[in-house]
Amino acid sequence: MFHDRARILVRSGRGGDGALSFRREKYVPRGGPDGGDGGRGGDVVLFADPSLRDLSSLRGRRVFAAERGGHGRGARKHGADGASVELAVPVGTQVTTEDGRLVADLARPGERIVVAGGGAGGRGNARFATPTRQAPRFAETGLPGVEHALELRLKLVADAALAGLPNAGKSSLLRRISNATPKVADYPFTTLQPVLGTVESPDGAQLTVADVPGLIEGASEGVGLGHEFLAHLERARLLVHVIDGSEGDADERFETIDRELALYGAGLDQRPQIVVLNKSDLTPEPAPFAVDDPRVLAVHRVSCATGAGIAELKRVLFALCPAAPAPEEGDVAIPEFLDYRPAPPPRRAFRVLRTDRGFRVVGEAPEAEELEEALRGAGVRPGALVEIGDEELEWQP
Numbered sequence: 577m578f579h580d581r582a583r584i585l586v587r588s589g590r591g592g593d594g595a596l597s598f599r600r601e602k603y604v605p606r607g608g609p610d611g612g613d614g615g616r617g618g619d620v621v622l623f624a625d626p627s628l629r630d631l632s633s634l635r636g637r638r639v640f641a642a643e644r645g646g647h648g649r650g651a652r653k654h655g656a657d658g659a660s661v662e663l664a665v666p667v668g669t670q671v672t673t674e675d676g677r678l679v680a681d682l683a684r685p686g687e688r689i690v691v692a693g694g695g696a697g698g699r700g701n702a703r704f705a706t707p708t709r710q711a712p713r714f715a716e717t718g719l720p721g722v723e724h725a726l727e728l729r730l731k732l733v734a735d736a737a738l739a740g741l742p743n744a745g746k747s748s749l750l751r752r753i754s755n756a757t758p759k760v761a762d763y764p765f766t767t768l769q770p771v772l773g774t775v776e777s778p779d780g781a782q783l784t785v786a787d788v789p790g791l792i793e794g795a796s797e798g799v800g801l802g803h804e805f806l807a808h809l810e811r812a813r814l815l816v817h818v819i820d821g822s823e824g825d826a827d828e829r830f831e832t833i834d835r836e837l838a839l840y841g842a843g844l845d846q847r848p849q850i851v852v853l854n855k856s857d858l859t860p861e862p863a864p865f866a867v868d869d870p871r872v873l874a875v876h877r878v879s880c881a882t883g884a885g886i887a888e889l890k891r892v893l894f895a896l897c898p899a900a901p902a903p904e905e906g907d908v909a910i911p912e913f914l915d916y917r918p919a920p921p922p923r924r925a926f927r928v929l930r931t932d933r934g935f936r937v938v939g940e941a942p943e944a945e946e947l948e949e950a951l952r953g954a955g956v957r958p959g960a961l962v963e964i965g966d967e968e969l970e971w972q973p
């Protein structure tokens with residue numbers, strides 16, 4: 577099965593706690609603070625892997641959690657950073673939040689995105705020593721990781737896409753012009769999932785062409801198989817509209833498909849097209865086609881059965897398929913890091929510290945809810961002693 581959708585839950589690792597420790601050596605009665613820092617929590621990263629065809633590798637599992645950072649230890653030993661989780665997705669995967677906000681479009685091979693950044697490690701008490709405070713009896717706790725529900729949707733990346741009614745000969749054409757070998761049969765909806773083929777020109781240039789299931793009237797509303805797969809035409813810069821020319825009414829068939837493209841939206845009805853009137857071997861007279869439309873850049877009569885007209889069509893395909901826009905320098909549409917919530921003002925008004933008795937909140941303690949979340953994130957357990965200002969309380973969530 578071809579899976580072009582997946583829902584996943586990603587969770588980054590919590591940062592490790594800084595250590596609260598003092599040097600202990602023989603003959604050194606009062607060693608200085610030597611607590612090391614906690615390690616960073618691991619990230620969850622998505623990257624576009626050109627060897628993947630679809631999202632099926634992510635289907636079995638739902639939760640992808642990165643490792644937490646190790647705690648710091650005495651002797652200034654730092655905790656290890658938590659291992660990140662790297663998830664390979666096919667090129668063309670779009671990542672959205674549950675409420676439909678697009679957060680990343682992994683449209684180029686190798687593109688990466690951190691979808692859940694690991695929490696920072698806490699600083700150990702060695703870091704807090706100052707001339708006036710030589711024995712800091714506290715260390716910072718690590719920051720919690722984050723969790724996000726994400727929807728992944730693959731939209732194939734191809735230079736051109738085949739469109740047409742079922743049985744028009746789209747798959748036969750792809751077999752003729754490319755290295756792909758999609759199934760061909762004499763019944764509608766033979767093709768049930770998209771197939772990508774690479775077309776090569778004599779001078780070595782390459783184009784990718786997508787073959788998708790046939791469209792019928794109402795496809796844009798979900799009739800037949802079309803609606804699901806129209807999304808795979810979105811990224812194609814050229815549509816190759818295949819029409820069975822042996823059955824007459826080519827103009828009407830053209831209009832039927834064109835209406836569905838327009839109803840689907842996403843600019844599909846503005847794409848330049850090549851119209852291919854297929855099955856020329858079946859009719860002695862060339863199939864008539866009278867549509868006069870600026871989007872139709874060329875009309876070709878071919879036979880996928882005999883190969884007539886195919887070489888010429890290939891040549892025109894290369895001539896008309898606009899070269900892929902080169903990624904511009906500095907055109908980084910994809911952020912390295914994602915912040916799902918509106919970014920809070922960059923402040924760290926308070927900190928949760930670990931002390932030898934429990935925890936201490938320093939700085940401007942926040943409202944109850946936020947404080948509770950921060951304490952839980954810092955690993956405070958019910959019953960633990962929490963100091964806030966001059967108050968000492970036993971934490972009861």
Ligand SMILES: Nc1nc2c(ncn2[C@@H]2O[C@H](COP(=O)(O)OP(=O)(O)OP(=O)(O)O)[C@@H](O)[C@H]2O)c(=O)[nH]1
Pocket residue numbers: 740741742743744745746747748749759760761762763764765766767768788789790791854855856857858878879880881882
């Ligand atoms: N005589 C003749 N038959 C053809 C030609 N091209 C395709 N066919 C036949 O038409 C039928 C449909 O071809 P497919 O390539 O499977 O058509 P399709 O458009 O991919 O169909 P779906 O995947 O069902 O949408 C098959 O039986 C092909 O052998 C042609 O040029 N001449």
Ligand SMILES: [Mg+2]
Pocket residue numbers: 746747748758759760766767787788789790
């Ligand atoms: Mg087919």
